[in-house]
């Protein structure tokens with residue numbers, strides 16, 4: 001049995017729309033099929049667990065994506081920081097490293113997006129997660145090539161717009177998340193039930209999730225699965241610089257802040273670069289001055305080159321709970337194990353009154 005969980009079938013009452021994936025005995029020939037059929041995300045992607053590793057610029061190359069997919073989740077290559085030939089190389093290496101489904105995250109602000117799309121189609125990548133742009137632009141084209149499309153949003157309005165654009169699923173990401181973020185500061189706790197109530201396609205929750213308990217909470221709020229980013233930065237397979245990984249595990253609760261809303265809102269670790277941004281706000285810097293201070297390539301400097309002073313260090317609030325660098329497969333296993341323990345507990349007395 002996976003992770004020593006007792007062989008049993010857990011049923012969840014009143015959850016007909018978003019069934020949890022179920023615990024079934026090993027040795028059962030239909031094990032994978034049953035797991036997949038019981039959940040709208042596992043059946044959509046053909047994966048074992050409704051656990052998706054977020055595409056993160058400079059942090060999620062082919063090694064991380066392949067490790068997560070091999071562990072039964074869905075790994076995503078973050079293409080926003082990759083020149084076209086780099087993405088091509090990462091997709092090829094990912095295909096060599098796993099025969100499981102994987103995805104590419106495509107921020108629609110990306111300057112050479114058409115080249116990335118051609119590369120994705122050429123290599124028959126099965127799934128694309130689009131973000132930071134209008135899902136109408138590329139969804140039909142990608143789907144006409146048999147690619148499943150998921151769009152990342154930070155509000156109910158954009159979730160419905162993505163559904164209208166024909167995407168297969170939506171990631172709704174709350175204010176707790178690292179990196180680029182919505183302007184309205186809607187937390188995952190509020191966003192997921194709002195979106196779940198209105199959306200008919202599968203819903204993936206993101207922002208502030210890094211544990212099995214967090215995963216169960218998000219699914220109790222109405223999500224069919226979760227997308228987790230920050231937790232996977234602190235893995236050997238992440239392409240983040242060691243300095244950044246170390247900083248992520250040392251960052252306490254309160255160590256990140258959403259800033260630069262006038263440009264593109266982004267959640268960062270409060271390092272000296274962040275302090276410079278804060279000082280600029282205190283002297284009432286104009287938008288142009290903020291843009292000049294940000295300059296170009298700060299994210300690469302911080303997350304890929306390990307410059308902890310001058311670089312942007314993008315991570316979510318959940319970094320307060322991340323204390324160890326460990327292999328991505330272990331992270332997946334621990335989250336699923338804790339999810340199942342918490343699900344068992346949920347059916348015990350603590351939740352009955």
Ligand code: NDP
Pocket residue numbers: 057058059060061062063078081082083086089093239241304305306
């Ligand atoms: P490999 O181990 O095959 O290659 C690592 C490469 O990364 C080496 O060529 C090395 O260059 C380069 N590299 C290492 N550290 C840095 C750094 N701080 N700044 C700039 N370059 C660095 O790894 P992969 O197969 O994972 O990577 C293949 C390609 O994809 C590489 O070109 C890599 O830079 C790039 N990449 C891009 C990512 C992104 O988000 N844009 C994420 C991960 C990788 P050298 O040893 O010559 O100094």
Ligand code: NDP
Pocket residue numbers: 055056057080081082083084107109110111112131132178179180295296297298299300314
């Ligand atoms: P900048 O404009 O500051 O820098 C661009 C960076 O992207 C450079 O480091 C550059 O690498 C790299 N790059 C890769 N491909 C290209 C290309 N075709 N043309 C120009 N630069 C390229 O942007 P950011 O670093 O802030 O953001 C980069 C991208 O990542 C954007 O598309 C943005 O939308 C996305 N993003 C997504 C986030 C998320 O959470 N999903 C978070 C933050 C950014 P080099 O220095 O080697 O030239």
